[in-house]
Amino acid sequence: MKPRPRRVPFTDRLKVPGGRDGRRMLVVAVIDKVGTGLWTGAATLYFVYVAHLSIAQIGVLMGLSGILGVAGPPLAGRLADRFPVTRILVVAQLARGAALLALLTTDDYALLVLFSALGSLPDRASSVLTKLFAARVAGPHRIRYQAIQRTAVNIGWAVGAAGAAAALTVGTTASYQALLLADVASYAVIGALTFRCAEPPAPSRVVASPATGAGPSPAASDRRTSRTVPAPATPWRDRRYLAFTGSEIWLFLDDSILQVGFPLWIVHATDAPVGLAPLVLVLNSVLVIALQVPLSRFGETRAAARRLLVPIGAAFLTGGLALAASAVGGPWFATATVLLAAVAFTLAEILHSLASWELSVALAPGEAQGAYLGVHGLAQSAQRSLGPVVVGAAVGAGPFAWPVLGATLVLACLAQHRLVRPDAAPAQAAVGGAKASEAPAAGG
Structure with missing residues (x-):
């Protein structure tokens, strides 16, 4: 009897750059977009039928959330030059879930605006952090990695949107809450998966040298010798x-x-x-x-x-x-x-x-x-x-x-x-x- 051929994971067949961690982060991106697709299609209707907000109130809520979210990318990028990007990304993912879950705890308009705005900040930040992780883990193959990831997240988004459309045919408060909780659960899952990823080498902390090809950053060396170093590029x-x-x-x-x-x-x-x-x-x-x-x-x-x-x-x-x-x-x-x-x-x-x-x-x-x-x-x-x-x-x-x-x-x-x-x-x-x-x- 012939032995069964070993099953090759789909991400291996795609030749995803970045090894195991690259493939794992690709799965993270898909799960993230499935959850986002579930909630985004229902968010406005949730605020109308469950939180009982007016159209004008929803507009203000989303506008204020967008304003605060603008600060997310530069803040995340600055932190990622100083701390492990995977750990910052885990914090951002869990913060997104916590802010979304908080919407279930109140129907007070001021608190709904606050929680939505607080969720927008790590939401925009996580996008930059994911891109930065891909650039570091895939190295010179980053374009192929980005293309595979973008294809995968489009599929994930479509799956989530289809699920939301099916749930919204019910149209009950419980169905809206279920979609919200499903998105929260997706953040918990991707947080756990991201935590298992190894930290890719960061140019801000590891810089190649002609002699060794790699070594501690100038900042690290100068901390040991108490020399003054030029400020990093801004x-x-x-x-x-x-x-x-x-x-x-x-x-x-x-x-x-x-x-x-x-x-x-x-x-x-x-x-x-x-x-x-x-x-x-x-x-x-x-x-x-x-x-x-x-x-x-x-x-x-x-x-x-x-x-x-x-x-x-x-x-x-x-x-x-x-x-x-x-x-x-x-x-x-x-x-x-x-x-x-x-x-x-x-x-x-x-x-x-x-x-x-x-x-x-x-x-x-x-x-x-x-x-x-x-x-x-x-x-x-x-x-x-x-x-x-x-x-x-x-x-x-x-x-x-x-x-x-x-x-x-x-x-x-x-x-x-x-x-x-x-x-x-x-x-x-x-x-x-x-x-x-x-x-x-x-x-x-």
């Missing part, structure tokens, strides 16, 4: 990195365009069927799952990531022109052009995620990698506040606004292309002393 004085982060705010607009702009535009400006709006989001998820990993090979180095900015701009402009055209035809033409726009903006989203990931790490000096990535995390936080306003204004302005918005996104791509040109000093490696950002990633 992103707040790095004009190029701040300009890069500023351009990122605009390039992250694809999120608001897809989530907010498409539904509003379909309903108010086109003859396409209303049911097309949710299908756009389904199409977006399917394309991300199908294309994120295969396209990752085009962003494996700093130079390759810079080259992606040209097709990103072209995709943004194509999407804007297609949305404008969708307002002047009948139902079939409107449907076709809306779908073309959705494909274009999704392609821009996929390619930008690769370029953004690589450049944000490659431009950061190793000794302050956490602080730099924390500042870069502000771009997405700012977009979440600014994006809906910009997109809402574009919808209200009419068809001509979409090509104009697309043109501004092209200009942002061109500006970023100039900012990261190769005549600037090469970035320090993410892990160790090698120029990882310029070395091709394996496994693509």
Whole structure:
């Protein structure tokens, strides 16, 4: 009798960089998004039907939470340069769960605002910490790791959203509370899994040397000899990195365009069927799952990531022109052009995620990698506040606004292309002393 072949874990078949801890953190990301998908789809309805808040009160609650959450990325990045990133991430995950669980203890509006705001801070922080862990554990293969992770979390989000939709058909207080508790449980699970991960080498604490290839950081050596060392690099004085982060705010607009702009535009400006709006989001998820990993090979180095900015701009402009055209035809033409726009903006989203990931790490000096990535995390936080306003204004302005918005996104791509040109000093490696950002990633 032939022995059964050994089953190869799915994450091994994907060739996930980072070894066992890389695979474990991938599982953490999926569980996190399943829980988030369960709760996010029900959160607003929970505040309406269980906490009995008005729409205006919910708007204030979410707005204040978003404002406090902006502080999460830079704070987390700064801490991660000084303390183990895995332990900070565990604290952030448990804090998210505790803040969410606290919502069940009260229906007082002030406390609900407080707990929601306190939960937003570690929520935004955990995103940067997860990215930082990936950059350190995957090293020069970080682009492939990010692509696999982004594909996996899209699947997790879809599973969670489907579960929420099923639970919401019941519509009872108990069903809303069950979704909240399921999300809390996911935080407990990922906290335990993260705690089991080994701490990856951090450039801020371990720096390669020509003699040994690795050794204690200059700060550690100088503490023993009582010598004065230069202050570590700070992103707040790095004009190029701040300009890069500023351009990122605009390039992250694809999120608001897809989530907010498409539904509003379909309903108010086109003859396409209303049911097309949710299908756009389904199409977006399917394309991300199908294309994120295969396209990752085009962003494996700093130079390759810079080259992606040209097709990103072209995709943004194509999407804007297609949305404008969708307002002047009948139902079939409107449907076709809306779908073309959705494909274009999704392609821009996929390619930008690769370029953004690589450049944000490659431009950061190793000794302050956490602080730099924390500042870069502000771009997405700012977009979440600014994006809906910009997109809402574009919808209200009419068809001509979409090509104009697309043109501004092209200009942002061109500006970023100039900012990261190769005549600037090469970035320090993410892990160790090698120029990882310029070395091709394996496994693509």
